[in-house]
Amino acid sequence: MRRFRLPLRSAASVFRPHAPRGLRVRLVVAFLLAAAFGALLTAGLTFHRARAAILDRAEETAVADLRTQLDSLAPDLTLPPTAEDLRGLTRQIDQAGGARAWRASASYRGGEPVAAAPGTPPVPDELRRAVQDSGRAVHQRTEHDGRPWLALGMPVAYTDDSGDTGTGTDTGTGADEDTHANTDADAGSLSGLTVYAVFPLDDDRADIDALVTAAEAGAVPALALALVPALFAARSVLRPVRRLRHGAERIAAGELDTRLDASGRDELADLTRSFNTMAETLERDAAELRRLEAGARRFAADVAHELRTPLAAMAAVTEVLDEDAASGVLPADTEDAVRLISEEVRALARTVEDLMEVSRFDAKAAPVHREDVDLRTLVTKTLQLRGWAHDERVRADLPEPAPVRVDPRRIDVVLGNLVANALHHGRPPVTVAVRVRGDRVEVTVTDRGPGIPDEALAYVFDRFYKADAARPRSGGSGLGLAIARENAALNDGSLTAANHPDGGAVFTLTLPSAASSLGTT
Template sequence: MIRNRLGRLIRLPIGLRARLVITFTLVAVTASVLVATIGFELAKTALVERAEDTAVDVVSRELDRITFPIGRLRQGEASPTAQNLEQLGQALDGPGRSVVVEYRDLLYADGPLTMDDVPNELYGRAKQNVVTQLRVIRNELWLVVGSEVYRRAGSTAEPTGLRTFVFFPLRDEQSQLAALRGKLTQGGASIVAIALVVALLSARQVLLPVRRLSAAAQALGQGRLDTRLPVHGQDELAELTSRFNDAAAALELSVSELRALEAMSRRFVADVSHELRTPLTAMTAVADVLNDEAERLPEDTAQAVRLVLREIERLRELIEHLIEISRFDAGTATLNLEPVNVSDAVQGCLEVRGWDEDVQVSVPPGLTVNLDPRRFDIIVANLVGNALKHGRAPVLVSARGTENGLEVKVRDHGKGIPPEALPHVFDRFFKAGAGRTRSQGSGLGLSIARANAQLHGGTISVRPQSPGTLFTVWLPRA
């Protein structure tokens, strides 16, 4: 990420495709710049060398043609005149050139440049040989050729003191280099554009199997376990695709086995629950008879009878809950909606179970909502029963209509549920022990209440209070 002028963070592309394209483009740009730079420098060197060779050849040829006496004059020779220097300068002159000829006290200059424009380094080196130097003078590039004329006497050559400096303009070479620079820039831009297109196509070709793998993985996550991909080629992506297919097949087999075991478990629970109903009915009938006779039995026997009665009641509740849970697990639970007076439904739920004197109810009398009355009764009964068993009076039940549905709240004033137990209160067979009396329930009541709320399309939430615990049921309007 980078920051713009406003200090805001700008996210750079980090996708695999973007990184491939950027890397490919950077390599292409680097290669293009390198090739263009090398090509330009080679062309520049060749042009400059050609200009130097031409200029040195012109100067050397004209100096070899000098006929007037210079240097150490021999008997009968006269010193060169300004006219001689002018003739030499005119011989060296050409289109756009500037010529400076120096001989002792004589100086000839032709053109816009003078001796002041001759570099000191070049002036010193010109005493020994024909030398050249590139120099920018008045914003223009010139090739300066300097040379001292030597006079040969037999096999020896002696300096004469005559020096010439010729300024050759390099306008044509500069124009050629500018044109070459433009061509190289256009070529480099074309190469980068082609590289970008090739990078996009290559990235698409490379990432296509990756996208297919991503789509297949998403399909697996959505439950389509029969998803497989065709294997093409023998490269690393083909090997990865083959391994994905193997993993998908193994996952499908494992899930099928787990589903079969889960179905067998659900059938077992449902069958056992239904089979227990018959002996439980007989036990309940016997228990009712024993309950009637308990007062006339000895104290120890009466306590044993009451214990058996409590356990029979607990067993009956557990079996009913298991049957209800098995319906949800089997997907056979259905809703039978009808207009329900919420106040009457809550009061009826409490009266049937003998809780009407232990619970305070605050529900508007005319509040009517489309609900499944039996399942709404189960929700209220489980929440209120949980509050009475594990909480402390007063237990409050309130309901109100909202824009989106019905909201029912059940609160007790006990010590509350430990914070670490709150995320698990709706789990099956979970019982929170801290701060509560020993649970006599099945551990399924809250789970069944939530399942019935979800069947309506609603939710149940729990929050700690001070003191106590608050359960909130929300059911949408049908």
């Protein structure tokens, strides 16, 4: 015989949500989970109390009924009783049980219980030990043949000095957590007779199952009713969040004058006000930056424009002085000074021209005149114009036709700046290679120098950037690579910088290939 536990089916299986997506779904699911948890907790506590009340009532009633039967039947029993006397007593108790369907048995002085009805469930050993050890009435819930039963053990005691017997119990403890004690203030001396009664708890179990069924049936309507306030709560939370998202998208699109209506005193209203403050600050800072940038561009363009005329005059004068210096009519010190001035004037003139070109880029006013050409032809002309065609320091690798549609002047500027940069900052030989890659044409300029420092790779195309900050007088303005990248972009191309695995820097100019092939030149 094993101990009986009345089942409690969990209501958690009624609602098993899948992984939610979206803030609205998560809010609704969280609200419903909270409601379900509260309902489950309440139902569990209510079920526990109701179950305990039903079982306690059944136990108390059974103990009282059995005591009543013994009070009327035990005085007629002869002590010490025979087995037939015990069987007759249990038969009378079974007949008096009525609807409770007693299955009684009795024992004398620790003997085996004697039952009148066949098929009476055996008395649990722990219940018998508890009654014998304590001398008090004890009850225990058990299970037999898949049915719940309540087993009672009640010792019979003398109630007076005349020899009459009655039932007497005192506060006692059971053999385990399901065994309970009862009290009787009229307890006397024990007679050695113990009566056991076992009866089914089917009706009580049905009542408990009805409680569980009612709780499960009420869970779905409760969750359905909780869905309505959950949707309203999610809507009230998500409306300002949605407005904030739309506002952030408009600011990201450049509409810095975006403002949101802020009403209320909750956290979302405070967040909306903070958003408006942020947008106002961004708009003010962006306007100030645009003003400063426009002023800087205008200043650079105005300075470059104003310097062109005096620089042209200075260049003409230095050319005359260069001729005198070359003829040897000037003293040696004067000759050195003249050459120095000439170099600086030419460098300043190149810087001014670069600034003028940059100002045209910024103003989106740089003209582009496209032509269908072979990129190999542009590379060859660039090397010839700058005296690098027969220079052993520069090599050309032009294996196949590379048709492009570009502005030849601007591509010449790009190639000239890249080769000059490689000769100045790297080590020869400098290789200019042209390759066709599908619908793109690539020109790579590779040197054998130390390469570009890793920390400088991301900035080599910035204006006025020089990798060696300790040597600002490096012979260039720091605008050559920036102008080269701008010219590449004007021709729908790109310009990138990297380091070769074997050493040296690699600059790659990528241009779209022309639709028609031009053949070999």
